[in-house]
Amino acid sequence: MSATSNEFFVGIKPIKYNPQASVDDLLVFKQYNQDEIILGKPMHEWLRFAVCYWHTFRGIGADMFGASTFDRPWDQSGNEMLIAKDRLRAAFEFFTKLGVKYFTFHDRDIAPEGETIEQTEKNLDEVIQLAKELQKQTGIKCLWGTANLFANPRYMNGAATNPDAHVFAYAAAQVKKAMEVTHELGGENYVFWGGREGYMSLLNTDVRKELDHLAAFLRMAVEHKKKIGFKGQLLIEPKPKEPTKHQYDYDAQTVMGFLNYYGLNKDFKLNIEPNHTTMAGHAYEHDVEMCSRYGMLGSIDSNTGDSSLGWDTDQFPMNLRDCAFVMKTVIAQGGLAPGGLNFDCKVRRESTNLQDMFIAHIGAMDCFALALRKMARLFDDKKYGILVQQRYASYNETDIGKKIEAGVATFEELHAFIKKNGEPAKTSGEQEKFEVIFNRYLD
Amino acid sequence: MSATSNEFFVGIKPIKYNPQASVDDLLVFKQYNQDEIILGKPMHEWLRFAVCYWHTFRGIGADMFGASTFDRPWDQSGNEMLIAKDRLRAAFEFFTKLGVKYFTFHDRDIAPEGETIEQTEKNLDEVIQLAKELQKQTGIKCLWGTANLFANPRYMNGAATNPDAHVFAYAAAQVKKAMEVTHELGGENYVFWGGREGYMSLLNTDVRKELDHLAAFLRMAVEHKKKIGFKGQLLIEPKPKEPTKHQYDYDAQTVMGFLNYYGLNKDFKLNIEPNHTTMAGHAYEHDVEMCSRYGMLGSIDSNTGDSSLGWDTDQFPMNLRDCAFVMKTVIAQGGLAPGGLNFDCKVRRESTNLQDMFIAHIGAMDCFALALRKMARLFDDKKYGILVQQRYASYNETDIGKKIEAGVATFEELHAFIKKNGEPAKTSGEQEKFEVIFNRYLD
Amino acid sequence: MSATSNEFFVGIKPIKYNPQASVDDLLVFKQYNQDEIILGKPMHEWLRFAVCYWHTFRGIGADMFGASTFDRPWDQSGNEMLIAKDRLRAAFEFFTKLGVKYFTFHDRDIAPEGETIEQTEKNLDEVIQLAKELQKQTGIKCLWGTANLFANPRYMNGAATNPDAHVFAYAAAQVKKAMEVTHELGGENYVFWGGREGYMSLLNTDVRKELDHLAAFLRMAVEHKKKIGFKGQLLIEPKPKEPTKHQYDYDAQTVMGFLNYYGLNKDFKLNIEPNHTTMAGHAYEHDVEMCSRYGMLGSIDSNTGDSSLGWDTDQFPMNLRDCAFVMKTVIAQGGLAPGGLNFDCKVRRESTNLQDMFIAHIGAMDCFALALRKMARLFDDKKYGILVQQRYASYNETDIGKKIEAGVATFEELHAFIKKNGEPAKTSGEQEKFEVIFNRYLD
Amino acid sequence: MSATSNEFFVGIKPIKYNPQASVDDLLVFKQYNQDEIILGKPMHEWLRFAVCYWHTFRGIGADMFGASTFDRPWDQSGNEMLIAKDRLRAAFEFFTKLGVKYFTFHDRDIAPEGETIEQTEKNLDEVIQLAKELQKQTGIKCLWGTANLFANPRYMNGAATNPDAHVFAYAAAQVKKAMEVTHELGGENYVFWGGREGYMSLLNTDVRKELDHLAAFLRMAVEHKKKIGFKGQLLIEPKPKEPTKHQYDYDAQTVMGFLNYYGLNKDFKLNIEPNHTTMAGHAYEHDVEMCSRYGMLGSIDSNTGDSSLGWDTDQFPMNLRDCAFVMKTVIAQGGLAPGGLNFDCKVRRESTNLQDMFIAHIGAMDCFALALRKMARLFDDKKYGILVQQRYASYNETDIGKKIEAGVATFEELHAFIKKNGEPAKTSGEQEKFEVIFNRYLD
Incomplete structure (x- = not known):
């Protein structure tokens, strides 16, 4: 398969809604019926699903104990830039066949880093042009972009919180460009996930200095947003730990506290990932509810972890109960736009079939669709809401x-x-x- | 309300099955239809629900940070033995109205301890006679009995694993009697939960000596069982921690290993409590499946914990997915008899209405009944089982x-x-x- | 032993410093030499130890699985108020023999609650008068007081965050009085620990409403403090969970964020308990360092948990490394005054000897004293501090x-x-x- | 730097013992004095330190969120086999300068895998010959070898527990060779760590079948050991989770139970890694003590985790208290031979200086040496041991x-x-x- 080919997911047709499909007819939605009206809006407006580029198109099936298991048809040509473009075409084919309307990306997963910043930006621009064309052809939109400030060794001790001002400057240069290309793709939001903004050991760290620098960095981002006329929502994504021992953006309330302290609360909302919430010791739905109630819920990375594991497993959300809790909050705040439900999920390293990518997304979309239906009934009925209110009647x-x-x-x-x-x-x-x-x- | 009264749960009628009941009609089963045939057996044979006496009739709504919140009509008369009997009558009224066929008990929660062992045994005998009468009147049976070897201060450093042989002897004397009264009530099993069999600190503990003593104790129990002609199944209930820092019966595999090492594996099976399983770091269904596959699953304490909390919350199981995993294993092994699904659960300390006791049990029974229906369909269909087998076809x-x-x-x-x-x-x-x-x- | 007796800890003499004491000579300090000058101040000024009244004089050796194991000589007389006074005399004997200069208390552990609020306040006033006399006799001071807003069933659904305004009012009435008696005893701080300010289930809770009420409550406290002329520092003590599933004052940063959001940051500092810090998923020293660096560290509840257990064990701090981390931060901020190191610790339920109370406190005091010495050397030497600074030189x-x-x-x-x-x-x-x-x- | 060079760690001299070295003189032992006699044996016989090859010479400073940060002089030549040999020479230089007497290795980290099994074995034989020469030159011995049955994609669903018999066969072929080369290097033990022997989901797994296969595999290993005349101790290393959701060799007691059940208990002992022990919810020293008391402690992977993190951090053990607990057990059982203390540890990804490799090992060796001294005093003194015995005197x-x-x-x-x-x-x-x-x- 290559850039000259027309199709990467050969034999897979656009996924249809068929509530009568048999239990093992897997390339079918049994619940997600995108245009069905629920509480006055079509399902797709409530759900605003996005496929994430990094896990789904850059994941290679490696973990800390093993090499890549995936063998993808778009990773075959020898040249990095050609692969980047093949991959992008494959992705748009996937988005289209799956029937999602949004994608999300990191600067570094969509285009390869070059030897110099000039080369890196050139690579990025070239791929972004292709992305714009594919967007135009397919109607697929960008939910949000972000900068990868954690994979390159230069960021090993942090990006905006690095002890070295030169690294801080590099991170700034990178975010500047990432915001610009997100703007160019019509991104509806821009996300900051503080991948290595945290500490590995308190013994060698001045936490206050690092947090002051982080705030300075975000202020520059707000300024730059204005300068380039980007109207999207800025979002911060909390995570308590991993890769660092302690991430500064620990959980929703820590981030909201930080934003208030440093006067940034008007400029940012939060992008909540439930797998991060549970890693912070909270219930799956806690952060979603907590920031929604303070008007700070901007978007959701709809995945799940495993409650018996202490790391980020980024699994596809397949648990109706969890999804229902999330949808209860989403309905209560009237929807997520301009945010959405981004599948920050990866198929397991052992799920090596191309089909597994579809099945996993379909399962998660069906799960959320069913959760939406069930919670719509709860809201429609009003009984539940009244019972809660009555507790506070005094x-x-x-x-x-x-x-x-x-x-x-x-x-x-x-x-x-x-x-x-x-x-x-x-x-x-x-x-x-x-x-x-x-x-x-x-x- | 007192012993002379006829009814403790005034105004509550026997709970009926009504699948059409409205969402807030709570004193009704919407799923549990006891005589409905599922995979060839009535629901009640698959589910074999039991109410536990300690939480449901001895729980007072206290926790480590607060005093009792419950105000029960059967705890009103001044005399301990009269209260014990009122409480027992209330319990049988509850079992009957709820429609469960079994109960479980500790020696010390059914009758009060006296000044001497003679007095204690006399108290127990007196209450047991009443229990037998009530069993005869109602048809309610005893799923299992057990001895409370953890609440009395004499057991603070362990019972069978106490550094003091005198305490070991006390525990033996107590279990002897508890086995005898369980036998008298027609108990179908007898359970050992090693409440304080573990250590608080390795610094003052000889773990090997203590485990050897535990094995010696269990061997005496096997002998005594034969002597009195008790035919019930002996069960060990694993728990990883709490009240001690480390419980010797950590989880299913630890217990199975212990039984094998000490030659006790033919004489015991396991009583698995999923809240203990998750406290041990496993998935909810792990221990149930693990010991079932080695022919060692005897019974289940069907409750749930909270995955974001590190202690035993003993909540009512209300999560369909969890219950379905359990029922999948139970169906696969053909049922649990002579074991059952014991509700080792307590209503929250804040759930102070008498009605809350019914609602909680109904919710859990409906949840398991629905799980049974769903998993019966999975077995009936065979597709799922075949997919698993095919993985091992080679x-x-x-x-x-x-x-x-x-x-x-x-x-x-x-x-x-x-x-x-x-x-x-x-x-x-x-x-x-x-x-x-x-x-x-x-x- | 009774109110007429002169001594409760018979045979125990004032604890002396003797660095040459043998390993098993336990009623001796081997490290804590109160008047020794360290970095320009006597040890006792750096350490400002306090004994807590609730664990040490109201703890009964009960846990969720067992009854009281302690048999204290001051709990013998039949009358509640006489016991309260005996207990207070015993406590002052203990403080004096141990050689600590401070104690801390809850309103409800120092004097029993009466039938009415009037009776309760009368009881409290009566015991407070005795406390004042004993303070005068011994020179022992009050580090802080607080109100117990969690043990009485009325607070089961929260105090300031209770859905019922009547309960909120009760909590306000109680804190009013507790602040007043703390003022009367010359308390140097007043602490708020939100024992049941949190939720058990998001399903029945309006978290935003509850947090708004909590802020309103604290504003009233600030006002009342001014009205009565109390100059002590107001402190909030974070805890992530237990007794509730989620406590609103989750950890240091959550509390700082809350205070900032609601405009209370000038009026409160934090009282950090490391056992709560570790329960929140952080390193032992994390919250201490984090709030110190924002000028918000007011006092410390110097205890420890057990990293393999998920609940609050309130053990005596006996780990040099942990204590050293804490003292590093305390030295860096120049001391804790008007706060201190309060031993919010309990001897294990199995530690039933009266002597165990002394040994536990001595062990913890020696551990902190040694930590102070070691960290003083680190500061004196300057090498370590310079290495950290150099990382940020750019x-x-x-x-x-x-x-x-x-x-x-x-x-x-x-x-x-x-x-x-x-x-x-x-x-x-x-x-x-x-x-x-x-x-x-x-x- | 290359194969033709004589030195990789330029400027670093053999590490000496100097108890008077200043605090920041880091390339010196302040505690480890290898020939000093402690309780009748030289320190090095009590401690039997080994450097592990995989972390220390194959670690590249990558994690799940970032690329390699290490830039090692022995990884520079273009050819895989030349690099393998340079790396081995660098390793022996490191062992020698550091002054450890043992190393440990996986088959796949010492020599690269080829296209075919024949090529792979040829590569391995070639590197093993060089290792033998270097052993002869330096006197460094092999503590143990093992096979990497987790990194290659073929093992993604398990090795001995793979659903595909063909993969089982591949694992057998690989272990056969790994045992043989370990034998050839004079390895004193051979280790089995079940890297992917476990499950990711119970839904697609037949746990009983997989465990039966694991036992069959180990029986073949015992047979093969006899056939080739290998006299080393076979060891199993427990781990509860990671990379799989549940590893079958969960902890010490699970493994001992498994060995007993399948009749393998005479042929295997355990290699305990404390970081795995804490991941299983136990205290650091629990598994070491537990298997020692059943005569099953064979060797120790002396590292540490981080109690606030839920994954395997493999940090260098720098906590005196933890090391003291381990040494207490090791002294009590009279030493670890033929096992040892293998540093299954990696310098942090951010510790990019070559010197950091030395500093980390020196710090850990000093920590264990000090722990040995302290615990030798405890044993010498006898007081502590007698106090424990007295508890069981009855x-x-x-x-x-x-x-x-x-x-x-x-x-x-x-x-x-x-x-x-x-x-x-x-x-x-x-x-x-x-x-x-x-x-x-x-x-």
Whole structure:
């Protein structure tokens, strides 16, 4: 297979919706029906799925204990730039056959780094031109771009938090260009994931200095965004650890705290990856909910980890319950646009068939589609939402509650209230009741 | 409410099956239809649910940070023995209204400890007589009994593994009686959970000596079982930690290894609690599957933990996916009898309504019933099982595979085979395909 | 032993410093020499040890699986208030014999709750008067007080974050009084630990509403502090989980972010407990260092957990390396005053001898004293500090570094710099070198 | 630098023992004095350090998020076999300068794999000849060899547990040769680490079949060992997870159980890696102690993990307390021979200086040497050992204890004993006392 060929996924036809398909008819959606209207919008607008370029087109099936297992038809020609272009064509074929409307990318996975920054930028520009053509042909859009500031050895001690100002400068130069090409592709967001912004050992690290530098870096990004007229949303993606022992962007609340402290909260939202959330010791849906409630949920890297493993497995989300929790929050905030559900997932190293790429994405899309249907029913029904509100009714309905809510109560007044009114009534939290009701919407 | 009263759960009627019940009609089964035939047996035979006495009737809603929150109508009379009997009557009312056929108990939660061992045994005998009467009246059976060898301060440094032989002797005296009363109630199994059989610190512990003593203790139990003519299955319940830092019965494989080493493997099977399995770092279903495949799965404490918490939360199992994994193994081994699915679960400390006890059990029973239905379909269909078998076909179908399977191959012969035949073909593990198919049976 | 007796710890004399004591002479300090001058201050000023009242005088040796094992001479008289006073006298005897200068307390562990809030406050006032007398007699001071807002069933669904405004009011009434009595005892700080400020399930919780209420509560506390003229430092103690599934004050950075967002950052500092830090997935010393570098480290609950357990074990800190990391940060910020090192630790449930209370505190105090000595040598020597600074030298010594540091660089300028200067040099992070040097100061 | 050169570590002289060296004089041992007699044996006999070939000479400073950072002088010539030989010469220079007496290796890291098995074995033989010459020149010995059955894509679904018999055969062919070359180098042990012997998903796995195959494989290895006259000890190295989700050789007790079940317990001992032990949820020293007490501790991969991280970090052991726990067990069993302390450790990816390799090993060797000294004092003194024994005295000194120990007591007899003797006395576990005493030996 090569650049001159027309097709990389030979024998695979565009994936169709067929709710009656048999259990082992795998190249079919049983749940995802993109134009079906759910709560007033087509499914695809609620779900805004994106395929990620790095795992799906640059993943080679290697891990820390083993070499590449994948043998992809687009990685065959000898020349790096030709391969880059073949790969891009294969990717657009994949996006199209799968029926997703978005993709996401790192600068370095879409085009190879050159000997010099000039050569690197030239390579990038050349591939970006092809991407624009393919976008025009297919209608596929860019959900977000980002810069890979972690793979090159120069970043081993951090990028914006590197002890060496020269490395900081290199990272700045790279992000500048990455923002520009994302803008060029019509990217709807731009993501910062602090791959090596963290520490390996507190013994050799000045954490405060490094965090101050990180803030300085992000301020420059905000400025540059304005300068180039990029209107996309800037996003930060939290992760607690890996590759470093401690990543500065630990979890949603740590990042929101950082943004507030350094005055960056108006300029950024968050891109939440549930596998990172669980690595931080939280429930799968915690960060999604937590930042949504503060108006800070921008986008989601919809994957899953494995709760018995301590590293980032980036698996395809196949658990209806988890996806339902996410969709509950997404529906509650009225959708994710301009963000989306990016599949930051990789097929297992052992899943070496080309078909496995399709099956994995289809399984995840069906899982989210079913979660959307189920949660739409929960919202439609209103019963569940009312039950939650009723728990807090005293803050709307009693004098003392209203004063607390308004911020005008004092300890003395509340003390007097208790002297007069004594013990509160005991009220069951009814957790199991909420679980059973939630399950009934899922069944 | 007291011993003279006829009803403790006033206003709650026997729980019925009604698949059309509305989402918030909670005192109803929507899935559990006890006499419905599934794969040739009624649901209740597959599921063999048991209510546990300790959490459900002795739980007081206390935790390490707070006092009791529960206010139960059967705990009102002043006298300990009267309360014990009221509580037992309440329990049988609960079992009956809920529609489970089994209960499980610790010696010390069914009757209070006295000043002396004689008094303690007298208390126990008195309550056991009432239990027998209530069993006769209701038809409720005893799935298993066990001795509480962890709550009394005398066991703080262990029971059978205590550094003091006098404590070992006390534990033996207690288990002797607990086995006898379990036998008297027609218990179908007897369980050993090594509550404090473990260490808090290696610095003050001789682990080998303690494990030798544990084995000696279990041998005496086997002997005593024969002596009294008890035909029930002896079971060991693994747990990795809590209350001790390290429990000797860490997980299924550790226990199976211990039983083999000390020659006890014919006399014991395992009672697996998934919350313990996940605390040991395994997937929810791991221990269930692992000991089933070695013919050692005797019974299940069907509860769940919380994957983001590091302690035993003993929550009601409400996750269809988890329950389906368990039922897959249970169906594969043809059922659990004489074991069952014991709800070693407690309503949350905040769930203070009497009704919460019913709702929690109903939710868990419905979850397992639905899991049974879904997995029955998977077995009925055969497609899934065949896909797994096909992965191992070479061991049945090729010469070299058959020799390996028969244990007659040698390194030299296999070396020669490779010299002749070279590299094996690459075969995808297709994990995502298996996940999607499994999901389709769940949807 | 009773209120009329003069001594509770019979046979135990004041603990002396004797560096030559034999290995098993345990009622002796081998390292802690309170008046020895280290880096210009006596040891006791660097260390400011406090004994905590709840674990050491209210702990009963119970856990979730077992009843009380402790049999304390001060818990013998029948009347609750007499016991409370005996216990307080025993405590002051303990503080004095041990040679610590501070204690910490919860309102509810120092005096029993009454039937009404009036009775409760009367009990508290009565015991506080005795405490003041004992303080005068002994010179022992109060490091901090706090309110127990988690043990009473009324707080089961939270205190300041309770869905019921009536409970919020109760918590306010209680904190009002607790702040007042802390002020009366000359407390140098006042601590908020959000025992049940968190959620058990996202399904029944409005997290945003609850956090807004928490902020409102803390604002009232700040106001009340001013009103009563209390000059002590207000402190928040983070914890990630337990008793709730998710505590809102997850870790240091989450709390700092919360304080900033709600405009409370000038009024509060943090009280860090390393056992909570490790439960949040961080290194032992992480939160201490992180909040120190933002000027937010107020005090430390100097205990340790067990890295293989997932719950709060509150063990005595006996690990030199951990204590050394903490003291490194404490020395770097010039000390902890008005905060201190509070032993939020409990002897193991199995450590039932009265002597064990002394041995545990002595072991921890010696461990910190040795850590102080070792880290003083590290600071004195300056070599280590210079090595860390040198890693960041480029930000002080190069033009581009100075501009970044000053916040005046732009992406365009840095891009131009890279075009001109190319790749940065590769610089080893030398983690192992830092570890070896640190070890050499510890040996 | 190349094969024609005489020296790779230019400017580094053999590392000497100098206890007076300054804190930042890093190419010096401050503790490890190889010929110093400790408890009757020279230090080097107690410690039997080995350098591992894979991390130290094949590690390239790559991780899952970044490319190689190391630039080694022995990896410069273009030809794979020439590089292999240069690398080996560099390794022997390193072993010699460092002053360790042993090395360990995988077949595939010492010589490159060829196109065919014939070519691969030829490559291996050629490098092994050079290794033998270098051994003769330097006196360096081989502690153990092993086969890499995880890196090549053919093993992605397992080696001995692969669903395909052809892959099983390939693994057998490879181990056959690896055992033979280990024998040729005078290896004192041969290790099996089940790199991919485990499962990624229970959904596509027949665990029983795979474990039966694993046992069959190991039986063939025992047979082959006899056939070739290899007298070294066979060892299995447990690991709980990574790269697979669940490794069959989970921890020490799982492996001991497996060996017993399949009748292999006489033929194998264990090689314990503490980083794996902590990943399995145990204390650092747990597996070492546990298998030592059953006579199954064969060797140790002396490294450390990071307790806040969930993956294998393979760091150099620099924590005195951890090393002391290990040495306590090693001294108690009289040494490790024919096993040793293999540094299965890698310098951090950021530690790019050649010197970092020396500093890391020196730091670890000093740490173990100091631990040996401290623990020798603990054994010499006898006080600690006696305190532990005294806890169990009742089993030697009372009638009932002796009967239990002898396995002749019955439940009935023990029941009668309790009726006669009543409650046991309460005995403090004194954990803190043991901790303080242990610390005093460490200080």
